[in-house]
Amino acid sequence: MTPGGAATTARSGEGLKAFEVVLRWVDDRILGGQLAVGDQLPAERELARMLDVSRAAVREAVRTLQAQGIVRSSVGGGGAGGTTITGGSTNALSLLLRRHVALSIFPAPDVVEVRVSLERLSVRLAAANATPEHLAPMRALLDVMADPGIDRSQFNDCDTAFHVAMADAAGNLLVRDLTAAIRESLRLPILDRFHALQSWSEVAETLRGDHQSIFAAVARGDGEAAAALVEDHIRSAWRILEGAVQR
Amino acid sequence: MTPGGAATTARSGEGLKAFEVVLRWVDDRILGGQLAVGDQLPAERELARMLDVSRAAVREAVRTLQAQGIVRSSVGGGGAGGTTITGGSTNALSLLLRRHVALSIFPAPDVVEVRVSLERLSVRLAAANATPEHLAPMRALLDVMADPGIDRSQFNDCDTAFHVAMADAAGNLLVRDLTAAIRESLRLPILDRFHALQSWSEVAETLRGDHQSIFAAVARGDGEAAAALVEDHIRSAWRILEGAVQR
DNA sequence: GAGCTGCAGTGGTCAGACCAATCGGGCTTG
DNA sequence: CAAGCCCGATTGGTCTGACCACTGCAGCTC
Structure with missing residues (x-):
């Protein structure tokens, strides 16, 4: 040639x-x-x-x-x-979404809206399919977040991990990867807002409560309740964080 | 160095x-x-x-x-x-998903389940936000699909385009790209099943009816009805196609 | 002033080279 | 004969230096 x-x-x-x-x-x-x-x-x-x-x-x-x-x-x-x-899950979707969000190609409100839909599905499936092996890691994450002295960054990571663990329990691979990708893409923006927050301990307490109730609903197999709770959780959290300045 | x-x-x-x-x-x-x-x-x-x-x-x-x-x-x-x-929409997500689906990394049922959630959101938003400029292309697609002599491949493409146009009307960029990506990733599998179908004209007629009613619900701004219809549409279509052999 | 022309800069592509990691088989050694 | 070591083959990772085709713009020509 x-x-x-x-x-x-x-x-x-x-x-x-x-x-x-x-x-x-x-x-x-x-x-x-x-x-x-x-x-x-x-x-x-x-x-x-x-x-x-x-x-x-x-x-x-x-x-x-x-x-x-x-x-x-x-x-x-x-x-x-x-x-x-490759077979298993990769973070390819996460990397893609993260950059798109960072560039504001996908506006955060759009992402949040999709997240609500996706996580509603996620918890509904989790409530139906979760085994004790799935619930254990969530409980562990909840315990870590319960520590009053936890710093915002760690809390944020556990929060992400909790939602991903939930998606894991759903048993739907696409839901799992998409949920992880979306939450992951929001990681930095959320962390920035965490840091800009005045009333951190108060907000953290609210989030703890949200997570507990979602977990409880899933654990008892009540998918509809869990869906409503998770929607509420995501929307109210975003409303609280929205006001905070970025970067 | x-x-x-x-x-x-x-x-x-x-x-x-x-x-x-x-x-x-x-x-x-x-x-x-x-x-x-x-x-x-x-x-x-x-x-x-x-x-x-x-x-x-x-x-x-x-x-x-x-x-x-x-x-x-x-x-x-x-x-x-x-x-x-780059700013605007790309088909990056489509390419990614297409390969994942082709490799069965994401099983088709998982994808369908996510699609239902996503398109429910899509039509709900479209019902709330669609302008006449959004509705026109959908109507045009519907007309093309109405042609009794249309071949399966063309029909499939129009079908995809219809759902994407709907997502366009939703005004949520992430929903738009994800919907396009998911439908696009299913394009080939669906087409294969179309070809394996015995009663093509019958199935096509059903799909036409589905699309018409979804469009009507969106056009009159009834998001909830549209969501129910689109869920039904996707699930029943998949049920019909599921039986057909692949490739 | 309108049109052309050539230069410079950019991505696209290739050939050939060497490095570091890794696995296997053959050789050494007990 | 078995255990262990070592070297070579293979593979991805990286670099260099080169040339091509396309494009825009400046400067030249008419």
């Missing part, structure tokens, strides 16, 4: 960029079922040779897939090395 | 990979407000020099951001060229 050439050097198809050729190749295999979770991609050098692109192009494609939480790369020979199609 | 070196060549911080250094730099500017929508990143060569990494590393980072719909790159000099922080 001729050395340089922007976008297309007689690339068989249309104006596909080199890394898009690789992406396409992977997509085709995924759709066709030749590539599934747990499988490995060919080594970068080999893929480059196969598709007649440079290794740099392959790497860019791999980074794209990595950013989407589709693959995981690790060095070394043998079975463990190489680029593998 | 020494030429090679995996992961760390005395990179100031921890085991940050080269492209992560770039990512970090961008994140810091975003969080700090020095980078906002519409701004340009420094040229790749300059960024590489500034951060003391190779241009390849910068490009990998840019690809990551591009995969997340954060930036857009274009060649050429002057103000238009370069890498720019």
Whole structure:
């Protein structure tokens, strides 16, 4: 192949960029079922040779897939090395949303509104599906947050973890990842407002109460009550924090 | 800098990979407000020099951001060229979800469940906020789908477009992108089932009716009715399609 | 003044190189 | 013969330096 050439050097198809050729190749295999979770991609050098692109192009494609939480790369020979199609949950959604929120591409009120819908679903499912193994970590988080001396940052982290644990208990993977992503994307904005708060201990007490009642409703399997409580929790908390200055 | 070196060549911080250094730099500017929508990143060569990494590393980072719909790159000099922080909606979420669904990382039933929640919110907001300018395209889509001779693929595309138009009318950007992403991620699976269907014209007629009533409810501002209808629509449609074989 | 032309800057791409991590198999040693 | 060590092959990670095609703008031409 001729050395340089922007976008297309007689690339068989249309104006596909080199890394898009690789992406396409992977997509085709995924759709066709030749590539599934747990499988490995060919080594970068080999893929480059196969598709007649440079290794740099392959790497860019791999980074794209990595950013989407589709693959995981690790060095070394043998079975463990190489680029593998990832199965479990990643924080790809979180990273994406975090940046979007930070750029105000998604306004915070929009995000809050979606969060309400999502967490209503989350607790409703959790109330129906939660096992003791799911409830235990939530209780532990509640205990940590109960400490009067806990600092705002830690509290915020536990708060996030609590909502994620709830989504975990829901047993719906998309709900889980989406909830985690949304709460995570709000982590910094919320923390800023926590710090701007005058009446921190008072607010913390309110949040503690909210969490307790939500947990209780879920634990006793009352999905509707839990949904109402969580909606209230999110909306009222946001109302309180809204006023605080940012950064 | 020494030429090679995996992961760390005395990179100031921890085991940050080269492209992560770039990512970090961008994140810091975003969080700090020095980078906002519409701004340009420094040229790749300059960024590489500034951060003391190779241009390849910068490009990998840019690809990551591009995969997340954060930036857009274009060649050429002057103000238009370069890498720019993107504002509007991208299909980044769609691409991410599509691959996850194709890999069954998110099981279809999980996705459908989330879709119900999201679209309930979508139509409720649309009923409250839709203007005639929003309703017109939906009506047009409905007309296209009304054609008895329309083929399944076109119908499917219009169906997607209808739901997205609805989310557009909701006036919530995150709802819009998520709805589009989810429906889009289901496009192929649904199309496969459409083709496997025995009683296509019958099913199409049902879907037409569903869409009409949802549209009517939204047009008259009855959010609750619309929410109930859309939930019914999604669930019953999925139930019908579920049986059909895949691929 | 209108139109063209060339330069400079930008992303797109490639080739070739070396580094560090890792696994396995073969060799050494007890 | 078994346990352990070591070296080589493989893989991703990174860098350098180069060239291409596209674009806008300044300066030149007519």
